[in-house]
Amino acid sequence: MCEKHMKQESQDVPTLGRRSVFGRIWAGLVALAILEGGWLISLILRAKRKEGAASNSVQIIDVGEMTQFIPGQVTAVPQGRFFLSCLEDGRLIALSRTCTHLGCTLPWNVEKKQFICPCHGSTFDERGEVLTAPAVRPLDYYPVKIENGVIKVDVSKPMKRETFDLSQTARV
Template identity: 55%
Template sequence: MVRFWHVLVALASFELLWVAGSLLKSRRVNRDKAQGSSHLIAAGNVNQFKPGEVKGIPQGGFYLVCQEDGSFLALSKTCTHLGCTVPWNKEKQQFTCPCHGSTFDSTGLVMAAPATRPLDYYPLKIENGEIWVDIAVPVKRDAFASFQIGRS
Protein backbone atom coordinates (compact mmCIF):
# COMPACT_ATOMS: atom_id res chain seq x y z
CA MET A 1 0.00 0.00 0.00
CA VAL A 2 2.90 2.35 0.76
CA ARG A 3 4.36 1.69 -2.67
CA PHE A 4 1.04 2.71 -4.27
CA TRP A 5 1.18 6.10 -2.49
CA HIS A 6 4.79 6.63 -3.53
CA VAL A 7 3.86 6.02 -7.17
CA LEU A 8 0.83 8.30 -6.89
CA VAL A 9 2.91 11.13 -5.37
CA ALA A 10 5.60 10.67 -8.05
CA LEU A 11 3.01 10.88 -10.84
CA ALA A 12 1.38 13.97 -9.33
CA SER A 13 4.77 15.64 -8.93
CA PHE A 14 5.70 14.87 -12.52
CA GLU A 15 2.43 16.30 -13.83
CA LEU A 16 2.80 19.45 -11.73
CA LEU A 17 6.35 20.04 -13.01
CA TRP A 18 5.27 19.35 -16.59
CA VAL A 19 2.37 21.83 -16.38
CA ALA A 20 4.59 24.50 -14.80
CA GLY A 21 7.18 24.00 -17.54
CA SER A 22 4.52 24.20 -20.24
CA LEU A 23 3.15 27.45 -18.84
CA LEU A 24 6.59 29.05 -18.62
CA LYS A 25 7.47 27.93 -22.16
CA SER A 26 4.15 29.22 -23.49
CA ARG A 27 4.67 32.67 -21.96
CA ARG A 28 8.23 32.91 -23.29
CA VAL A 29 7.16 31.95 -26.83
CA ASN A 30 4.22 34.39 -26.77
CA ARG A 31 6.44 37.21 -25.47
CA ASP A 32 8.98 36.53 -28.23
CA LYS A 33 6.22 36.54 -30.87
CA ALA A 34 4.67 39.73 -29.50
CA GLN A 35 7.92 41.68 -29.90
CA GLY A 36 7.51 41.63 -33.68
CA SER A 37 4.46 43.35 -35.11
CA SER A 38 3.93 40.75 -37.80
CA HIS A 39 5.41 37.37 -38.52
CA LEU A 40 3.96 35.92 -41.68
CA ILE A 41 4.31 32.24 -42.51
CA ALA A 42 3.60 30.86 -45.97
CA ALA A 43 1.26 27.93 -45.32
CA GLY A 44 0.81 26.75 -48.91
CA ASN A 45 -1.33 27.29 -51.96
CA VAL A 46 -5.11 26.95 -51.80
CA ASN A 47 -4.93 24.33 -54.56
CA GLN A 48 -2.92 22.02 -52.25
CA PHE A 49 -5.87 21.51 -49.91
CA LYS A 50 -9.08 19.52 -50.13
CA PRO A 51 -12.24 20.51 -48.22
CA GLY A 52 -12.18 18.98 -44.74
CA GLU A 53 -8.40 18.58 -44.71
CA VAL A 54 -6.33 19.58 -41.65
CA LYS A 55 -2.59 20.10 -42.07
CA GLY A 56 -0.07 20.84 -39.34
CA ILE A 57 2.33 23.68 -40.14
CA PRO A 58 5.34 22.91 -37.93
CA GLN A 59 7.28 26.14 -38.53
CA GLY A 60 4.28 28.15 -37.30
CA GLY A 61 2.97 25.92 -34.53
CA PHE A 62 -0.56 25.84 -35.93
CA TYR A 63 -2.99 23.77 -37.98
CA LEU A 64 -4.37 25.00 -41.27
CA VAL A 65 -7.92 23.77 -41.67
CA CYS A 66 -9.62 23.77 -45.06
CA GLN A 67 -13.30 23.98 -44.22
CA GLU A 68 -15.94 22.12 -46.23
CA ASP A 69 -16.82 25.33 -48.11
CA GLY A 70 -13.16 25.83 -49.17
CA SER A 71 -12.42 28.59 -46.66
CA PHE A 72 -9.39 28.39 -44.35
CA LEU A 73 -8.82 28.70 -40.62
CA ALA A 74 -5.45 28.72 -38.83
CA LEU A 75 -5.80 27.16 -35.36
CA SER A 76 -3.28 27.06 -32.56
CA LYS A 77 -1.95 23.63 -31.56
CA THR A 78 -2.15 24.64 -27.89
CA CYS A 79 -5.07 23.44 -25.76
CA THR A 80 -6.82 26.30 -23.97
CA HIS A 81 -7.15 24.24 -20.80
CA LEU A 82 -3.54 23.80 -19.65
CA GLY A 83 -1.44 24.36 -22.76
CA CYS A 84 -0.84 20.82 -23.99
CA THR A 85 -0.22 20.23 -27.70
CA VAL A 86 -3.46 19.05 -29.28
CA PRO A 87 -3.15 16.56 -32.17
CA TRP A 88 -5.71 16.20 -34.98
CA ASN A 89 -7.55 12.88 -34.96
CA LYS A 90 -8.41 12.27 -38.62
CA GLU A 91 -10.67 9.26 -37.92
CA LYS A 92 -12.82 11.14 -35.40
CA GLN A 93 -12.50 14.45 -37.25
CA GLN A 94 -11.58 16.33 -34.06
CA PHE A 95 -8.69 17.68 -32.03
CA THR A 96 -8.22 15.59 -28.88
CA CYS A 97 -6.05 16.77 -26.00
CA PRO A 98 -3.92 13.88 -24.70
CA CYS A 99 -3.51 15.46 -21.25
CA HIS A 100 -7.05 15.88 -19.94
CA GLY A 101 -9.34 14.81 -22.77
CA SER A 102 -10.70 18.10 -24.08
CA THR A 103 -11.96 17.79 -27.64
CA PHE A 104 -12.43 20.46 -30.29
CA ASP A 105 -14.11 20.41 -33.70
CA SER A 106 -12.52 21.57 -36.96
CA THR A 107 -13.36 25.20 -36.18
CA GLY A 108 -11.68 24.87 -32.78
CA LEU A 109 -14.92 24.93 -30.78
CA VAL A 110 -15.01 22.91 -27.55
CA MET A 111 -16.89 19.64 -27.93
CA ALA A 112 -15.94 18.19 -24.52
CA ALA A 113 -14.52 19.75 -21.35
CA PRO A 114 -12.40 20.50 -19.33
CA ALA A 115 -11.43 23.26 -21.79
CA THR A 116 -13.93 26.11 -21.55
CA ARG A 117 -13.07 28.15 -24.64
CA PRO A 118 -12.16 27.41 -28.27
CA LEU A 119 -8.67 26.98 -29.62
CA ASP A 120 -6.97 30.28 -30.37
CA TYR A 121 -6.66 31.21 -34.04
CA TYR A 122 -4.21 33.19 -36.16
CA PRO A 123 -5.24 35.80 -38.71
CA LEU A 124 -4.63 34.79 -42.29
CA LYS A 125 -4.87 36.28 -45.73
CA ILE A 126 -4.88 34.78 -49.18
CA GLU A 127 -3.03 36.57 -51.96
CA ASN A 128 -2.70 35.15 -55.48
CA GLY A 129 -3.70 31.73 -54.17
CA GLU A 130 -1.00 31.71 -51.45
CA ILE A 131 -2.08 31.40 -47.82
CA TRP A 132 -0.23 33.68 -45.37
CA VAL A 133 -0.68 33.30 -41.62
CA ASP A 134 0.37 35.96 -39.10
CA ILE A 135 1.72 34.06 -36.09
CA ALA A 136 2.85 37.14 -34.12
CA VAL A 137 0.21 36.58 -31.43
CA PRO A 138 -2.60 33.97 -31.26
CA VAL A 139 -6.07 35.51 -31.01
CA LYS A 140 -8.17 34.38 -28.05
CA ARG A 141 -11.88 33.96 -28.69
CA ASP A 142 -15.08 32.80 -27.04
CA ALA A 143 -16.83 31.56 -30.17
CA PHE A 144 -16.38 30.89 -33.87
CA ALA A 145 -17.20 33.77 -36.21
CA SER A 146 -17.00 34.02 -40.00
CA PHE A 147 -14.42 36.84 -39.88
CA GLN A 148 -11.89 34.36 -38.43
CA ILE A 149 -11.64 32.44 -41.71
CA GLY A 150 -9.97 33.32 -44.98
CA ARG A 151 -11.53 32.85 -48.39
CA SER A 152 -9.80 32.74 -51.74
Protein backbone atom coordinates in the same frame (compact mmCIF):
# COMPACT_ATOMS: atom_id res chain seq x y z
CA MET B 1 30.97 92.69 24.03
CA CYS B 2 28.75 91.92 26.98
CA GLU B 3 28.46 88.49 28.51
CA LYS B 4 24.85 88.16 27.39
CA HIS B 5 25.78 88.69 23.72
CA MET B 6 28.68 86.25 23.92
CA LYS B 7 26.43 83.59 25.41
CA GLN B 8 23.85 84.19 22.69
CA GLU B 9 26.47 83.90 19.93
CA SER B 10 27.89 80.68 21.34
CA GLN B 11 24.38 79.16 21.33
CA ASP B 12 23.62 80.35 17.77
CA VAL B 13 26.73 78.96 16.07
CA PRO B 14 26.06 75.24 16.71
CA THR B 15 22.36 75.65 15.91
CA LEU B 16 23.09 77.18 12.49
CA GLY B 17 25.69 74.47 11.84
CA ARG B 18 23.23 71.67 12.58
CA ARG B 19 20.59 73.31 10.39
CA SER B 20 23.05 73.62 7.61
CA VAL B 21 24.08 69.94 7.86
CA PHE B 22 20.45 68.76 7.96
CA GLY B 23 19.67 71.03 5.03
CA ARG B 24 22.46 69.50 2.99
CA ILE B 25 21.42 65.95 3.90
CA TRP B 26 17.84 66.79 2.97
CA ALA B 27 18.90 68.30 -0.34
CA GLY B 28 21.03 65.22 -1.03
CA LEU B 29 18.12 62.90 -0.32
CA VAL B 30 15.82 64.92 -2.58
CA ALA B 31 18.40 64.83 -5.37
CA LEU B 32 18.81 61.07 -4.88
CA ALA B 33 15.04 60.56 -5.01
CA ILE B 34 14.83 62.62 -8.23
CA LEU B 35 17.65 60.60 -9.81
CA GLU B 36 16.06 57.32 -8.75
CA GLY B 37 12.68 58.44 -10.11
CA GLY B 38 14.26 59.40 -13.43
CA TRP B 39 16.05 56.06 -13.62
CA LEU B 40 12.79 54.17 -12.91
CA ILE B 41 10.91 56.18 -15.54
CA SER B 42 13.61 55.48 -18.12
CA LEU B 43 13.43 51.74 -17.30
CA ILE B 44 9.63 51.74 -17.71
CA LEU B 45 9.83 53.65 -21.00
CA ARG B 46 12.49 51.29 -22.34
CA ALA B 47 10.37 48.23 -21.39
CA LYS B 48 7.28 49.78 -23.05
CA ARG B 49 9.26 50.54 -26.23
CA LYS B 50 10.50 46.92 -26.35
CA GLU B 51 6.96 45.62 -25.75
CA GLY B 52 5.59 47.84 -28.52
CA ALA B 53 8.29 46.70 -30.93
CA ALA B 54 7.57 43.05 -30.12
CA SER B 55 3.82 43.43 -30.58
CA ASN B 56 4.35 45.30 -33.86
CA SER B 57 6.68 42.67 -35.28
CA VAL B 58 4.72 40.66 -37.82
CA GLN B 59 5.67 37.07 -38.45
CA ILE B 60 4.13 35.72 -41.61
CA ILE B 61 4.28 32.03 -42.46
CA ASP B 62 3.88 31.18 -46.11
CA VAL B 63 1.83 27.95 -46.04
CA GLY B 64 1.59 27.28 -49.76
CA GLU B 65 -0.84 27.36 -52.67
CA MET B 66 -4.60 27.26 -52.11
CA THR B 67 -4.88 24.27 -54.42
CA GLN B 68 -3.00 22.05 -51.89
CA PHE B 69 -5.90 22.15 -49.44
CA ILE B 70 -9.26 20.47 -49.86
CA PRO B 71 -12.44 20.92 -47.81
CA GLY B 72 -12.44 18.82 -44.64
CA GLN B 73 -8.64 18.62 -44.52
CA VAL B 74 -6.69 19.66 -41.41
CA THR B 75 -2.95 20.11 -41.96
CA ALA B 76 -0.26 20.57 -39.32
CA VAL B 77 2.09 23.46 -40.08
CA PRO B 78 5.05 22.72 -37.78
CA GLN B 79 7.08 25.86 -38.59
CA GLY B 80 4.20 28.01 -37.37
CA ARG B 81 3.03 25.67 -34.59
CA PHE B 82 -0.56 25.71 -35.88
CA PHE B 83 -3.02 23.68 -37.94
CA LEU B 84 -4.55 24.96 -41.14
CA SER B 85 -8.12 23.73 -41.27
CA CYS B 86 -9.95 23.86 -44.59
CA LEU B 87 -13.64 23.91 -43.66
CA GLU B 88 -16.39 22.21 -45.68
CA ASP B 89 -17.27 25.49 -47.42
CA GLY B 90 -13.64 26.02 -48.49
CA ARG B 91 -12.88 28.68 -45.88
CA LEU B 92 -9.56 28.46 -44.08
CA ILE B 93 -8.85 28.92 -40.41
CA ALA B 94 -5.42 28.68 -38.75
CA LEU B 95 -5.77 27.11 -35.32
CA SER B 96 -3.26 27.17 -32.49
CA ARG B 97 -2.18 23.70 -31.46
CA THR B 98 -2.22 24.67 -27.78
CA CYS B 99 -5.10 23.32 -25.71
CA THR B 100 -7.02 26.16 -24.02
CA HIS B 101 -7.42 24.12 -20.82
CA LEU B 102 -3.85 23.91 -19.52
CA GLY B 103 -1.72 24.32 -22.61
CA CYS B 104 -0.91 20.79 -23.80
CA THR B 105 -0.07 20.31 -27.46
CA LEU B 106 -2.97 18.95 -29.48
CA PRO B 107 -2.84 16.35 -32.21
CA TRP B 108 -5.51 16.11 -34.95
CA ASN B 109 -7.26 12.75 -35.01
CA VAL B 110 -8.01 12.05 -38.69
CA GLU B 111 -10.48 9.22 -38.02
CA LYS B 112 -12.54 11.04 -35.42
CA LYS B 113 -12.06 14.41 -37.14
CA GLN B 114 -11.30 16.07 -33.81
CA PHE B 115 -8.44 17.56 -31.88
CA ILE B 116 -8.12 15.30 -28.83
CA CYS B 117 -6.06 16.56 -25.93
CA PRO B 118 -3.74 13.86 -24.57
CA CYS B 119 -3.67 15.49 -21.11
CA HIS B 120 -7.27 15.66 -19.86
CA GLY B 121 -9.32 14.63 -22.87
CA SER B 122 -10.80 17.91 -24.12
CA THR B 123 -11.90 17.68 -27.73
CA PHE B 124 -12.30 20.39 -30.37
CA ASP B 125 -13.85 20.34 -33.82
CA GLU B 126 -12.25 21.45 -37.12
CA ARG B 127 -13.22 25.07 -36.35
CA GLY B 128 -11.48 24.84 -32.97
CA GLU B 129 -14.72 24.89 -30.98
CA VAL B 130 -14.94 22.88 -27.77
CA LEU B 131 -16.78 19.56 -28.06
CA THR B 132 -15.76 18.12 -24.69
CA ALA B 133 -14.65 19.82 -21.43
CA PRO B 134 -12.63 20.49 -19.31
CA ALA B 135 -11.59 23.13 -21.88
CA VAL B 136 -14.25 25.83 -22.08
CA ARG B 137 -12.78 28.19 -24.67
CA PRO B 138 -12.24 27.54 -28.39
CA LEU B 139 -8.70 27.17 -29.72
CA ASP B 140 -6.92 30.45 -30.42
CA TYR B 141 -6.57 31.29 -34.09
CA TYR B 142 -4.16 33.24 -36.29
CA PRO B 143 -5.21 35.65 -39.04
CA VAL B 144 -5.07 34.11 -42.53
CA LYS B 145 -4.60 36.05 -45.79
CA ILE B 146 -4.60 34.78 -49.33
CA GLU B 147 -2.36 36.68 -51.73
CA ASN B 148 -2.18 35.59 -55.38
CA GLY B 149 -3.45 32.15 -54.44
CA VAL B 150 -0.84 31.74 -51.69
CA ILE B 151 -1.95 31.26 -48.08
CA LYS B 152 -0.19 33.43 -45.52
CA VAL B 153 -0.68 33.19 -41.78
CA ASP B 154 0.32 35.88 -39.31
CA VAL B 155 1.63 34.02 -36.25
CA SER B 156 2.84 37.08 -34.33
CA LYS B 157 0.06 36.76 -31.79
CA PRO B 158 -2.58 34.07 -31.14
CA MET B 159 -6.09 35.54 -31.15
CA LYS B 160 -8.36 34.55 -28.27
CA ARG B 161 -12.09 34.21 -28.92
CA GLU B 162 -15.30 33.14 -27.23
CA THR B 163 -16.89 31.54 -30.27
CA PHE B 164 -16.32 30.84 -33.96
CA ASP B 165 -17.30 33.40 -36.57
CA LEU B 166 -16.45 33.88 -40.24
CA SER B 167 -14.19 36.88 -39.60
CA GLN B 168 -11.64 34.38 -38.23
CA THR B 169 -11.42 32.66 -41.62
CA ALA B 170 -10.21 33.50 -45.13
CA ARG B 171 -11.53 32.58 -48.50
CA VAL B 172 -10.42 33.20 -52.08
